Amino acid sequence: MGLTKTEIFADEQNKLASAFKVLGHPARIAILQHIIDKKACICNDLVDELGLAQATISQHLKELKNTGIIQGTIEGKSVCYCINDVIWKEFQQELNAFFNQDVNVSNCCG
């Protein structure tokens, strides 16, 4: 099938999974890290930096943009992509809430 049955899960679970999913590709990790390192960035930088075709990078940027974690503003003939720190912090909180759960393991599998 290839089609996730989102309707059987809670909104919260779908949302969290989506957030994780967009980060689940090394190109998108590399793009985010590059943006963070440079403080600002344009797509053409990335084409030189990463070893992927321009179309491919544009597509990954689009996915990141769709989640809101980055935003792009047109600057002349290029586009300045940067982290949307409001959404970044939302992601941070959601993922922290998930990982900072008390994972009590002691009374299991022993």
Add this chain to the structure above:
Amino acid sequence: MGLTKTEIFADEQNKLASAFKVLGHPARIAILQHIIDKKACICNDLVDELGLAQATISQHLKELKNTGIIQGTIEGKSVCYCINDVIWKEFQQELNAFFNQDVNVSNCCG
């Protein structure tokens, strides 16, 4: 293609992306949350709890097991799955390291 070009990225980036990727499905989030809530768990629980076929859940459990974030021990005729808290903490640290970066946005896109 559908094939990620992992060879062009740093190991660290691939590893981080893999960690995020396995969490990027609502069924796997739901499975983890169920295990955490119950402190212990068997697969059959999940078949009743989630609305997915036994084969599908077994497959998701396998993916989680492959990353090491859960472990399964045979208990008679069922299997007791639980969080591997060592790996859980590794995940937690990796993801925290990524999200706790200083995302300085002020001098960009303004």
Add this chain to the structure above:
DNA sequence: ATATTATATTGCAATATTACGATAATAATT
């Protein structure tokens, strides 16, 4: 031994993702 229960594996169909070349769109430069 056979039946039952719990889980894993296999095989398959449907959809999604990744990647890229070609092309379009837009803005700056000449």
Add this chain to the structure above:
DNA sequence: AATTATTATCGTAATATTGCAATATAATAT
């Protein structure tokens, strides 16, 4: 206006993922 530079979109091929029925495996119970 034509050219160049930058990014987006379209179309397409290849591979991956999701989900399930059917079947296999393993342990327990009868």
